Every structure is written in C-alpha cells, then in structure tokens.
Amino acid sequence: MAAIRDAVGPDVDIIAEMHAFTDTTSAIQFGRMIEELGIFYYEEPVMPLNPAQMKQVADKVNIPLAAGERIYWRWGYRPFLENGSLSVIQPDICTCGGITEVKKICDMAHVYDKTVQIHVCGGPISTAVALHMETVIPNFVIHELHRYALLEPNTQTCKYNYLPKNGMYEVPELPGIGQELTEETMKKSPTITVK
Structure with missing residues (x-):
C-alpha cells in the first residue's frame, strides 16, 4: 500500500x-x-x-x-447504520431488490449521515442504472469502475459503454436507464411472444 x-x-x-x-x-x-x-x-x-x-x-x-455488496436489503443495513460502524454503504442494485429498494437504502443512509458508493460489477446495464441512482441521492461519494465491466463479453452486450473521461462519468440522457442491448445480444437470447 x-x-x-x-x-x-x-x-x-x-x-x-x-x-x-x-x-x-x-x-x-x-x-x-x-x-x-x-x-x-x-x-x-x-x-x-x-x-x-x-x-x-x-x-x-x-x-x-x-x-454492503453482500448486504441484500434495507433491514440488513439497519444495524450497521445504528451502530455507526460504516461510513460508506455499498448497495448493489442487482442484488438488493432493484432501483426502488436501493433508493430506500440510500435514503436511510442519508438519515444517518453516511455516504453511498453503489456497488457496480455487473457490466454496462448496472453502470447505467448506478449512474442514474448516484445523481438523485445527496450522499453519493464515488462511482465504482470494476474490471469486470471492461471485459469484452460485457462491453459488447450493450450499445453504450460508459467509461470515465478525465476521472468523471457523464450520466446517460437517453430514454429509460440510458442503455440498450445490441442486436447481437438480442439474437443470442430466446424470443417469446406473449399474446
């Protein structure tokens, strides 16, 4: 170190x-x-x-x-917030119950004056969602760039590969989460028609 x-x-x-x-x-x-x-x-x-x-x-x-990457819901964070042991919580949107649950966790952390670094190791979709979450919470501290997100199978899954420029990210402004699967990715997945 x-x-x-x-x-x-x-x-x-x-x-x-x-x-x-x-x-x-x-x-x-x-x-x-x-x-x-x-x-x-x-x-x-x-x-x-x-x-x-x-x-x-x-x-x-x-x-x-x-x-926090292995704490899966707001009740899991509660004892850490109450005992004051964590300064930074790291909820993972993919494992914590989605966008709404993670927003609740971030709001809880804000009540205890704790900061948030969204755990991101799931690729370009996770990155896009995390960037949006980080813009709407007042206690965001740093964005994670995991090497997993840089692997070719992940970078080719979606149309947009959000990476930092000069140490900063731009938040996607496209509709929804600001990310789309590539045609190749969709072709690899089974198609189901619901009537």
Missing part, C-alpha cells in the same frame, strides 16, 4: 478492499498499518453480516469503513 501511495501521490483516492478475508484482529492490525497512507476507505475489513465485528474495527481503526 505504501508503494502504491508513493507511486500515485497524495491526490489519488486509494480504497483498501479486503473482501472480508481478514478476521477482526487482523483487520484491526492491518488497518492501523495503513492509517497514515490517507486511505479513502477500508472496504469489508470483516464479514459484512456481523455488525458487532465491524463496530470493533471501526472503533480501533482511523479509516472510514465501507461494506
């Missing part, structure tokens, strides 16, 4: 993604080791289904904690 910080300098946000591969003690130890590096946030330092564990880390590490 120190080598990354040295390479990119102080003006680049670094997110330490642990994906809950550490136990509570290790998460605290590692978190303390990287505190001085100006880490933007510490993602899933422990299992995101255990609010007490997350609170222990939050109390002992001076880096904002983030989690």
Whole structure:
C-alpha cells in the first residue's frame, strides 16, 4: 500500500478492499498499518453480516469503513447504520431488490449521515442504472469502475459503454436507464411472444 501511495501521490483516492478475508484482529492490525497512507476507505475489513465485528474495527481503526455488496436489503443495513460502524454503504442494485429498494437504502443512509458508493460489477446495464441512482441521492461519494465491466463479453452486450473521461462519468440522457442491448445480444437470447 505504501508503494502504491508513493507511486500515485497524495491526490489519488486509494480504497483498501479486503473482501472480508481478514478476521477482526487482523483487520484491526492491518488497518492501523495503513492509517497514515490517507486511505479513502477500508472496504469489508470483516464479514459484512456481523455488525458487532465491524463496530470493533471501526472503533480501533482511523479509516472510514465501507461494506454492503453482500448486504441484500434495507433491514440488513439497519444495524450497521445504528451502530455507526460504516461510513460508506455499498448497495448493489442487482442484488438488493432493484432501483426502488436501493433508493430506500440510500435514503436511510442519508438519515444517518453516511455516504453511498453503489456497488457496480455487473457490466454496462448496472453502470447505467448506478449512474442514474448516484445523481438523485445527496450522499453519493464515488462511482465504482470494476474490471469486470471492461471485459469484452460485457462491453459488447450493450450499445453504450460508459467509461470515465478525465476521472468523471457523464450520466446517460437517453430514454429509460440510458442503455440498450445490441442486436447481437438480442439474437443470442430466446424470443417469446406473449399474446
């Protein structure tokens, strides 16, 4: 992490993604080791289904904690918001019940003065929906660009490939979510006519 910080300098946000591969003690130890590096946030330092564990880390590490890609509805976020362990929540629109449920989760987080980074690793449709969600919530903090979205099978699924330009995204202004499947993608899918 120190080598990354040295390479990119102080003006680049670094997110330490642990994906809950550490136990509570290790998460605290590692978190303390990287505190001085100006880490933007510490993602899933422990299992995101255990609010007490997350609170222990939050109390002992001076880096904002983030989690949520494996929390699937607003009631799952509630204990983390109530105990104050998460600074950034990361709901995934594809696994949290869709646009309406994620908007409710974002609104809950706003009540607790927490920020949101929509979890996006599902390709160009997820990206388009996330960009729209991020524009309508007051507590948006950063947009995720996952390497999965850059893989050719994903980039060829839809007509538009939304990527950042100079570190910024443009929000789609096309109808609906601002995304369309390609003709090739539709040909690969079965057609069902409903009368």
